[in-house]
Amino acid sequence: xxxxxxxxxxxxxxxxxxxxxxxxxxxxxxxxxxxxxxxxxxxxxxxxxxxxxxxxxxxxxxxxxxxxxxxxxxxxxxxxxxxxxxxxxxxxxxxxxxxxxxxxxxxxxxxxxxxxxxxxxxxxxxxxxxxxxxxxxxxxxxxxxxxxxxxxxxxxxxxxxxxxxxxxxxxxxxxxxxxxxxxxxxxxxxxxxxxxxxxxxxxxxxxxxxxxxxxxxxxxxxxxxxxxxxxxxxxxxxxxxxxxxxxxxxxxxxxxxxxxxxxxxxxxxxxxxxxxxxxx
Numbered sequence: 001x002x003x004x005x006x007x008x009x010x011x012x013x014x015x016x017x018x019x020x021x022x023x024x025x026x027x028x029x030x031x032x033x034x035x036x037x038x039x040x041x042x043x044x045x046x047x048x049x050x051x052x053x054x055x056x057x058x059x060x061x062x063x064x065x066x067x068x069x070x071x072x073x074x075x076x077x078x079x080x081x082x083x084x085x086x087x088x089x090x091x092x093x094x095x096x097x098x099x100x101x102x103x104x105x106x107x108x109x110x111x112x113x114x115x116x117x118x119x120x121x122x123x124x125x126x127x128x129x130x131x132x133x134x135x136x137x138x139x140x141x142x143x144x145x146x147x148x149x150x151x152x153x154x155x156x157x158x159x160x161x162x163x164x165x166x167x168x169x170x171x172x173x174x175x176x177x178x179x180x181x182x183x184x185x186x187x188x189x190x191x192x193x194x195x196x197x198x199x200x201x202x203x204x205x206x207x208x209x210x211x212x213x214x215x216x217x218x219x220x221x222x223x224x225x226x227x228x229x230x231x232x233x234x235x236x237x238x239x240x241x242x243x244x245x246x247x248x249x250x251x252x253x254x255x256x257x258x259x260x261x262x263x264x265x266x267x268x269x270x271x272x273x274x275x276x277x278x279x280x
Contacts, residue, residue: 001219005048007278009215012082013043014275017244018268019078023094023101025264030094030103033254035075037179037212037239038146042079044218045144054084057111063141064114064130068123069148069177070104071256076113077101085112121154123147124174128160131172131232142226145174150182152193158203164232165204172232173225174205177212179241181252196236206231212239245270 016039024030042065046052050063067076074094081088093099100109104118114130117123127145134141151157164172176196184190193199197207206228210217218237225233241255242248245267259267 001216006215011278013040016078018271019091020074021267023074023091024258026092027095028258031071031256033241035072036243037241038075038177040213046079046083049222064143066115066123066127066145067117068145070117073105080112120151121156125160128164131169134171142171147176149178149187153191161203168230169232174234176236179239181241183255200234206233208235210237212237
């Protein structure tokens with residue numbers, strides 16, 4: 001990846017993080033930690049990888065994204081706003097009465113949202129259905145699904161994984177956000193899904209591992225993923241929960257807590273300083 005492209009992706013990801021904090025702060029509720037940990041990969045997907053068009057959100061050949069960890073909707077909304085699906089200022093209405101930006105993605109009201117999600121484990125099943133439909137009809141689109149590592153404790157994930165391998169869904173690319181924390185603590189303490197890579201390989205998937213916050217690593221992974229034939233692909237990304245905001249990083253308490261006014265100011269100051277550094 002050339003330096004200009006890398007820098008532009010970093011700038012956009014920083015703006016996405018600022019949108020996450022803006023939304024959750026104004027909602028006084030939400031899930032900042034896991035939203036921040038996927039900010040880089042979801043930025044790469046919408047600004048480099050996926051065939052999408054904000055001017056035509058329902059175009060038939062668009063790539064689809066299913067946010068299986070639907071509670072991290074602030075990340076999806078923020079990247080959609082940056083991409084031009086709706087005004088960035090609308091992020092301030094997150095979870096407000098009358099707002100289309102609900103606490104979990106809703107495909108009926110929000111342009112750019114391909115699947116309503118929230119019940120963990122169900123999004124990947126929907127993604128499998130979309131991918132199988134694409135295979136059956138000879139469509140060119142790919143389906144991307146983002147899962148949480150704690151979500152892997154749901155049995156439905158592994159039923160879907162078996163299904164995807166059986167039907168050779170090579171148009172399905174899943175991303176597991178392995179930040180190591182879930183609402184009740186460390187995933188290894190709650191109900192360990194480890195070893196993640198070995199399990200997906202045993203289910204017949206092509207497995208790739210990456211640094212979630214390095215765009216060169218991300219690009220290399222997706223370039224490899226689209227070349228795989230006759231197997232679904234899973235990219236297991238090692239990430240930092242709360243990435244980009246110092247006091248949120250690797251702190252389980254920020255799984256589902258909104259910042260107060262002082263914390264909001266600190267977070268936005270940190271991200272603004274990072275943005276100025278990247279744009280300088």
